[in-house]
Amino acid sequence: MFASNPSKRRQMILLVIITFNIISTWLHYTDNALFLSQYPGPEWFTSVGVISAVVVMTPVGLLGYWFYSKGIFWLAYLLLGLYSITSVSSPGHYFFPMVTPISWKMHSLIWLDGIMGVLLIGFLLWSSVVLKEWRSTSVGN
Template sequence: MINTSSFRQTILLAIITLNLISTWLHYIDNALFLSRYPGPTWFTSVGVISTVIVMTPVGLLGYWFYTKGMFWLAYFLLALYSITSISSPVHYLFPMVAPMTWKMHSLIWLDGFMGLLLISFLLWSSLVLKEWHSTLSAN
């Protein structure tokens, strides 16, 4: 018999792992080729890298809280972390300074998709499964 709680933790771990990979790939590429990515003029390579360095522990901490059954805190931190991914397509709201490569487009959309996948999991967990309810019932 499969432990459904453990199975959901494994699914979330896979989503977060893919999210971390896509975000780090996109943010490193963004920092290296900052002048080719459309975005606000105040973006700097140091700022881009600093953001991913600060946000990575937020996502990992969110996962840890999820495994401990502290769902509302986990949902908050994971939703906060997902902003690093779901915000990637915002590049397209700024005028292109130089043509972007297929790699740049791919990294933007992969990162955005991974963020949506994480948000989808959070909605499934909180609104469909109502996992947070199980911790309220246990108290």
């Protein structure tokens, strides 16, 4: 189906990556907000702030995907790069002293989110540096 259209295949790959990224981020951020006192982090973090971040950043990621699917690559790269910060920053918890030992669930959510962010950044680098899709004259839609 997508074999004859590499552009559509790459859009599907990005859609899968962004979908898993959104799921992992929502799982981690929701857990973080619910159990904020158990997660290591700066004292100024609040549950409302954590949820607000994911509510604001999710549309940024979706908009980035939309721009990518329309062949507007530089704007897509910018927005998806910004969105990836929500995930790749998750292991930042380990830079703060642990108040209580964090659970296997919390470790799993932190690392799942971080790995999904790295996967998204990997896709962006593949698209922009290796494939140089931004040079494409054809729109991916």
